[in-house]
Amino acid sequence: MDKKNYNYDVAIIGAGPGGFSAAIEAARKGLRVAVFEKEQPGGLCVNWGCIPTKTLLHVSNLLQTCQKMDNWGLSFEKRYIHFNKINNNINRIIEKYRSGIKFLFNKYDIMLYSSECYLIDNCQIKLDTPNKTITSKYIVIASGTVPLMPDIPGVNANFIYNSKQLLMNIHDIPNRIIIIGGGIEGVEFATIFNNFGSQVTLLEKKERLLDFLDDDISKLLYNELIKKGIRVYTGVYIKRFRDNSVDFYSGDSFLSLDCDIVMLATGRRGNLSSIKNISINQKDSFISVNHFMETSEKNIYAIGDITGKMQFAHVAMYEAQKAVMRITGKQFDNHRIYPVCLYTKPEVAFIGYTEKELAEKGYSFSTILYSMDNNLMSLLSKNSKGIIKIIYDKKSNMVLGAYIVCDKASEMISEFSVYIHNGLSLYDIDRIIRPHPTFSESIGEAVKTFFSE
Numbered sequence: 001m002d003k004k005n006y007n008y009d010v011a012i013i014g015a016g017p018g019g020f021s022a023a024i025e026a027a028r029k030g031l032r033v034a035v036f037e038k039e040q041p042g043g044l045c046v047n048w049g050c051i052p053t054k055t056l057l058h059v060s061n062l063l064q065t066c067q068k069m070d071n072w073g074l075s076f077e078k079r080y081i082h083f084n085k086i087n088n089n090i091n092r093i094i095e096k097y098r099s100g101i102k103f104l105f106n107k108y109d110i111m112l113y114s115s116e117c118y119l120i121d122n123c124q125i126k127l128d129t130p131n132k133t134i135t136s137k138y139i140v141i142a143s144g145t146v147p148l149m150p151d152i153p154g155v156n157a158n159f160i161y162n163s164k165q166l167l168m169n170i171h172d173i174p175n176r177i178i179i180i181g182g183g184i185e186g187v188e189f190a191t192i193f194n195n196f197g198s199q200v201t202l203l204e205k206k207e208r209l210l211d212f213l214d215d216d217i218s219k220l221l222y223n224e225l226i227k228k229g230i231r232v233y234t235g236v237y238i239k240r241f242r243d244n245s246v247d248f249y250s251g252d253s254f255l256s257l258d259c260d261i262v263m264l265a266t267g268r269r270g271n272l273s274s275i276k277n278i279s280i281n282q283k284d285s286f287i288s289v290n291h292f293m294e295t296s297e298k299n300i301y302a303i304g305d306i307t308g309k310m311q312f313a314h315v316a317m318y319e320a321q322k323a324v325m326r327i328t329g330k331q332f333d334n335h336r337i338y339p340v341c342l343y344t345k346p347e348v349a350f351i352g353y354t355e356k357e358l359a360e361k362g363y364s365f366s367t368i369l370y371s372m373d374n375n376l377m378s379l380l381s382k383n384s385k386g387i388i389k390i391i392y393d394k395k396s397n398m399v400l401g402a403y404i405v406c407d408k409a410s411e412m413i414s415e416f417s418v419y420i421h422n423g424l425s426l427y428d429i430d431r432i433i434r435p436h437p438t439f440s441e442s443i444g445e446a447v448k449t450f451f452s453e
Helices: 017-026 043-048 050-067 084-109 165-171 185-196 215-227 313-327 355-361 378-379 408-423 426-430 441-452
Strands: 008-014 033-036 111-113 117-119 124-127 132-141 144-147 160-162 177-180 201-202 231-233 237-242 245-250 251-256 260-266 266-271 300-301 338-344 347-352 365-371 387-393 399-406
Touching: 008 084, 017 033, 017 043, 017 185, 017 313, 017 338, 043 050, 043 084, 043 165, 050 165, 050 185, 117 231, 132 313, 144 160, 160 408, 165 185, 165 260, 177 185, 185 201, 201 245, 215 231, 215 347, 215 399, 231 313, 231 426, 251 300, 338 408, 347 408, 355 365, 365 441, 387 441, 399 408, 408 441, 426 441
Parallel strands: 008 033, 008 132, 033 111, 132 300, 160 260, 177 201, 177 260, 201 231
Antiparallel strands: 117 124, 124 132, 144 266, 237 245, 245 251, 338 347, 347 399, 365 387, 387 399
């Protein structure tokens, strides 16, 4: 089929961060673009993930700050939580973001189809509403993921929610909530509800929380959760859900805990509904891709969470750019170093290799540890619990990885992205002048300890 006979140059399934980024990038390059989205533009991140959860974190952190104002000589006699107002604010922010996406779609003449769809082959897409077939030279699958339901008796009880269901249905703060899953999602929701005053219990089947982090960082965050009054059980086997309670084993101990709500944060699987009629290589319910985001089927790409690599909005956006560059025949740097952020209290941010990964690869490396107790801004805010950990190559002194644990960690980690991407050494970092007093100057202070040893 010649280009002139296609309806579009690029058709994108899904309007989440990967999908809408790919659409805008392709349209800016002069391609005719269509996007298929059965729900709302913005996908999981905008509508039921990043925006609502980070708004709740922000509000709950404000509440915690107010409750500690006596330490600064300030007091508030009345403290109420108006959850309807909180939800209204969340909805306004979401709608503003959606409107921004729609504005850019209109600006670049991107056609948005609000419909379920599926692939007939590598250039034809069948729509449910309206009932028609669209053709496109290239197809980008950015359909994201759906919650992975654990096979546990009673899991369909009406007091059990996944994160999307919880955000859509919660109208008040639960007194007691049990969160199943000690990954990023579970730990962030535990922080939110603990800040709001709920009794929070976190259950994790593995032997430690966030096991993709180095042991010392995982343990530090675990200890902070415990200090805040969150009950954490690891090595958990859940026997059943029943009568607003959870029966489970933690090690050799059997426990039964009552609750108002259970939230499932037990992982996600690829949303493969759009490719049920064609053969594309998959692994563990996710679409397999190469370095250029190409699938096993010619002219079909996959980006974002559907690939099962790193399920973050910023990674999906980067992969969108990579896929469009490939489609347009341009070279693009295959950058594999992505920052990971946990919006807990304190925040945790990480980039690069872990110590375990480097040991497995045979690297000769060492670490720098710097306590945020020595940082003036941390002391001023009375949030000095935290560290900076820099992992570097012993021979070249190049930075291989970094962790930041403090209130501004998510804002600071990009500095290390620049260092690692450009192959900078500790000597290069030491030459940088940072403003004082700031949280970020602690990075320079951490590096200076290397030269003082």
